[in-house]
C-alpha cells in the first residue's frame with residue numbers, strides 16, 4: 001500500500017494560492033473531482049468527518065510558528081468553501097484506511113496499488129546465483145553459477161583483441177548513428193562467414209538471412225517469434241535438460257515445446273537412443289533445438305557419427321533443425337571444429353536456424369552481440385525471411401546496439417586480430433581444460449570410495465554436470481560457499497587451479513554425506 005502523502009504532486013493547474021514560502025495549495029484532478037492539497041515533504045492526514053486537513057510539516061520549528069497555523073487556517077477555510085476535503089476522490093475510492101488516532105478517528109491516506117496482484121518473481125536460477133554470491137562475505141566463496149570466464153585470479157577477463165579493436169574504433173572516431181534494423185552489415189557478413197565458412201554454398205548462393213540480435217538470447221527470441229507467427233502450432237523439441245532460459249523464451253513467445261531425452265544419469269552420458277526415439281516420435285515438421293557444441297548444462301556432445309544419424313532422422317521426419325551456438329571456439333578451442341555440426345546439416349541442403357552469441361568466445365557478455373541466421377533453400381526466400389525478422393525486431397527494440405557489432409566485425413575482418421583472437425580463445429579453452437583435469441585429479445586422490453569421477457574429463461566446454469542433486473547443491477552453497485545452479489552444474493570457467501582441492505572437498509562431502 002502506498003501512502004498517498006508520500007508522493008509529491010507536481011505541475012498542477014493554476015488554482016494554487018501561496019500561503020507561505022515553500023508551502024502551497026495545489027489543485028489535483030482525479031476522476032473529475034478536484035481537491036485542495038497542501039504540499040508537504042513527509043505525510044498528510046485527513047481528519048475524518050471534519051472536512052479539514054491536518055498537515056505534518058517538514059520541520060518541527062515550522063509547526064511551532066504562528067504563521068504556519070495561520071496558513072493551515074486559511075487552507076481549511078478554502079477547503080470548506082470548496083467542500084472537497086471530505087469528498088476526496090481517495091475517500092470515494094475506498095482507498096483510504098480509517099485509523100484511530102488519539103480521540104479523533106483519522107483517515108490515513110493510503111492507496112491500494114494497482115500492482116497489488118503482482119507477486120514476487122523467484123530469483124533467476126542462473127543469474128540469481130551471482131546475486132546471492134555477491135551478498136556472501138565468506139573468504140572461500142566461489143561463484144561457479146554463471147557461465148562466464150574468469151582468469152586464474154578469478155577476475156573477469158577482457159580479451160586483448162577486444163581492447164585493440166576498441167582502440168581502432170576510437171581512433172577512427174566512429175559515430176553513434178542508429179544502425180539499420182538488421183544490424184551492422186559488416187557484422188552480419190562476418191558472423192555468417194564465421195559460422196559456415198566463407199566459401200560455403202549457403203553463403204555463396206546468398207541463402208542465409210542474417211540479422212544481428214541482442215546476443216544469443218535475443219537472437220533465439222527473434223526466431224521464436226518467427227516460428228509463432230509463420231508456423232502456428234508447430235512444436236519446438238528441446239533437450240532434457242537444457243539451458244533454463246530456452247523454456248522461458250519459447251513460453252514467452254507462445255511457442256509450444258516438449259522435451260527429448262538427452263542425458264542419461266546412469267551412464268552420465270548421452271541417451272542417444274532416447275534422443276533419436278523422441279525426435280522420431282515428434283509430429284512431422286517440428287523444430288528440433290540442438291546445441292551446436294558444448295551442450296549446456298551437461299557438457300556432453302554427440303559424436304560426428306551421431307550427428308549424422310540425428311540429421312538423418314530430422315530429414316526423414318521433415319523437421320527443421322534449430323541450432324543454438326553459444327560457445328563456438330570454446331568447446332574445442334577451434335572455431336571451425338565447433339561449427340562442424342551446423343556445417344554438416346547445411347551441407348545436406350537442409351533449411352535450418354542458427355542463433356549465435358559472442359558473449360563467451362569474445363567475452364562480450366554485456367555488449368549483447370549475436371545473430372540469428374536462417375538458411376533457406378533459395379536466396380529469394382532468404383530475403384523475405386530477413387524482411388520479416390526485421391519486422392519482428394522493429395517494435396521490440398527498433399535496432400540493435402553498435403559497439404559489440406563493430407568489435408566483432410573488426411576482429412573477424414582483420415587477419416592479425418583474427419589470428420590473435422584464435423590464440424586467446426585457445427588459451428581460455430585451455431585454462432578450462434586444465435582446471436577440469438585438476439579437479440578430476442583432486443577428486444580421484446581424495447575420494448577413496450571407489451567412485452569413478454572420469455565423466456568430468458569426458459565433458460567439454462565451460463561446464464561440468466556433477467550429478468549432484470538439489471539437496472547436495474544446497475550443501476555446496478550453504479556449507480562450502482560454492483555457488484552453483486541447483487541442477488548440479490558447475491562452471492569450470494569460474495574455477496582456478498588454486499581452488500580445485502577446496503572444490504573437490506566440497507563435492508565429496510556433498511556427494512557422500514547428503515542424500
Ligand code: PGU
Nearest residue numbers: 126146147215216217243296324326357359
Ligand atoms: N544459449 C546457451 C546454450 C547459453 O548457455 C547461453 C548463456 C545463451 C544461449 C545466451 O547467452 P547470451 O549472453 O544471451 O548470448 N548461458 C550462460 C549465461 C547466463 C545466462 O543464463 O544467460 C549460462 O550460464 O548458462
